[in-house]
Amino acid sequence: MLTIKFIDENKDYVIQRLAVKRFNAKEIIDVILGLDKQRRQIQNQNDNIQATLNAIAKEVGVLYKTGKVKEAEEAKVKTAQLKEESKQLVIDLEETELNLKNKLVQVPNVPHITVPDGKSAEDNVIVRSGGALPNLTSDAVPHWDLAKKYDIIDFELGNKLTGAGFPVYKGKGSKLQRALINFFLDEGEKAGYKEYMPPLMVNEESGYGTGQLPDKEDQMYHATLDNLYLIPTAEVPLTNIWRDAIVNSSEFPIKATAYTPCFRREAGSYGKDVRGLNRLHQFDKVEIVQIQHPSKSYETLEEMVNHVEGLVKKLELPYRIVRLCGGDMSFTSALTYDFEVYAAAQQRWLEVSSVSNFESFQANRLKLRYKDDGDKRTNLAHTLNGSALALPRIVAALLENNQTTNGINIPEVLIPYTKFNVID
RNA sequence: GGAGAGAUGGGUGAGUGGCUGAAACUAACGGUUUGCUAAACCGUCGUACCUCACAAGGGUACCGGGGGUUCGAAUCCCCCUCUCUCCGCCA
Incomplete structure (x- = not known):
């Protein structure tokens, strides 16, 4: 949520930049600014009435104490009408505030x-890419066939237990999950992120705080x-740790990471996008979050992108980093880099991470503020997050790209974690 | 799940109808003094909104959340949430 103040002070800029997101802001902004003016007027009126009422109440107290009962009774009479007026104003105020928020x-x-x-997505800009595309033999197969061949991921069994999109990892498949999670967490820790293990269910307030509610409810x-809601990403519990908080800017940057399963209904998805591990209802992900001073959040974004790049590099996956264009960006983001890895058998780029700076958009909802040293005023902090990384598509790419006639090779960096170097 | 107790400012904790946005202590910050890992003293020390220059000043609201009684509520009443204790159940 943008602040009214920002909209008011940068009206033309906001309209112009939102056009990049294919959002026509002109009309709604006028409505917002109008409602805000109205809101201030009403509050001002009501405050004045309240002040009068408070004065009368004080007076009545004194009159009673000094035995002037008659005068006190007279003073009381005056309050009735003022209270009526105030009541109506409060109703108006609440309605106006609600309208305003709904627009905002x-x-x-x-x-x-x-x-x-x-x-x-066609208009996204490829920032850079790395890693070599593998040369697979002609009999190379997609990961869902490999999963079956080596009996490491069982989609049908998941169907039996739960339903589509809830695979069962078995044996080395399961160990590979564990290895990746630990690898990602260890790398995060090395980069200065504090590890958390948050609840997998959150309440309504947390859902609102990070913006999943109300619009992404389904x-x-x-x-x-x-x-309670099952978390769609660790971003929700992790960021909500700092909901309603005021931190001292000397604590910046706040760096947090967490591994959690993520649960997404993915209503409306279909076709080749959902085949195998490409899109699941439950999947594992390590998330990184930073809370930063507004003056440094873009440096921080670069740092996070570099961190994620380091991960895909170490996993020896061919990747590319794209800067999302306005039309492909999420509602809440100010700048997003997507990471894609190449799954050689499917011959597709798969999105494995999305690293974003939300600036103060999320913080405004969260009421996450900071104070500079020696300054009484509070300001909204900037929040950033990214996947580092989401497992299923990483696994898909690892399986497909590293398949040989003798089995699937595990990248060097993971072997200490898996304790085996080939799936066969 | 049953019974009881409670929820006050960063922390401890006073306050049971007006003099309380809230004592006291403590933590933190600024300063004075003395000087050696410190103490004493003084000061500052909630948030949001309105007025307004996001200054000073003034106003309003907030003592878990919501509603009510009253001229006036942290204080009385109702509902909800949460915490603690005991019992039950249990990984």
Whole structure:
């Protein structure tokens, strides 16, 4: 959520930059600024009435104490009408605030100045790429066939236990998951991230805090009896740690990482996108989060991108980093880099990480503020997060790219974790 | 799940209808003094909104959340949430 102040002070810029996200902001911004003006007027009126009421109440107290009962009774009479007026104003105020908020949450984050114009994924800009594309033999097969051949991931068994999109990892497949998780967490720790193990279910407030609610409600599994949501990403519990917090800027950067399973309903997905590990309802991911001073958040974004790049490099996967264009960016992001790895048998680039700077968009909802030393004022912090990394598509690429006639080779860096060097 | 107790500012904790946005102590920060890993003393020390220059000043709201009684509520009443203790159940 953008702040009204920012919109007010940068109206033309906001309209112009939101056009890059294919969002026409002109009209809604006028409505927002109008509602805000109205809101201030109403509050001002009501404050004045309250002040009068408070004064009368004080007076009545004194009159009673000095035995002037008659005068006190007279003073009381005056309050009735003021209270009526105030009541109506409070109703108006609440309604106006609600309207205002409803409009405000419809406005996406303003894309950073470097975000390219564009409609869809076609218009994303490849920033850089690395790693060599493997030369597979002609009998190379996609990962879902390999999973079956070596009996390491069982999709049918998952169907039996739960349903589509809930695979069962077996034997070396299971150990590979564990290895990747530990590898990612260890790398995160080396880079200065503090490890957390958060709850996998969150309450409504947390859902609102990071923006999954209200609009992405149907993407989350909802335990209605207790009104809890299964997390779609560790970003939700991890970032909400700092909901309603005021930190001293000397604590920046705050760096947190967590491994969690992630649960996504993925309503509306179909076709080759959901084949095998490409898209699941439950998957494992290590997430990194940073909270940073606004003046340094873009340096931090670069640092996070470099961290993720280091991971795919160490896994020896062919990758490319793309800067998302306005049309392909998420609602909440100001700048996003996607990481894609090449799955050689499917001959597809698979998105494995998305690293974003949300600037103060998320912090505004979270009420995550900071204070500079010696300054009484609070400001909104900047939040950033990224996957480092999501497992399934990494596994898909590892299996497909490293297949040989003798089995699937494990990248060097993972062997200390898997304790085996080939899946056969 | 049953019974009871409780929820106050960074922490401890006072306050049961007006003089309380809230004592006291403590932590933190700034300063004075003395000087050796410190003490004493003084000062500052919640958030949001309105007015307004995001200054000073003024106003309003907030003592877990919501509603009510009253001229006036941290204080009384109702509902909810959470925490603690005991019992039950249990990895």
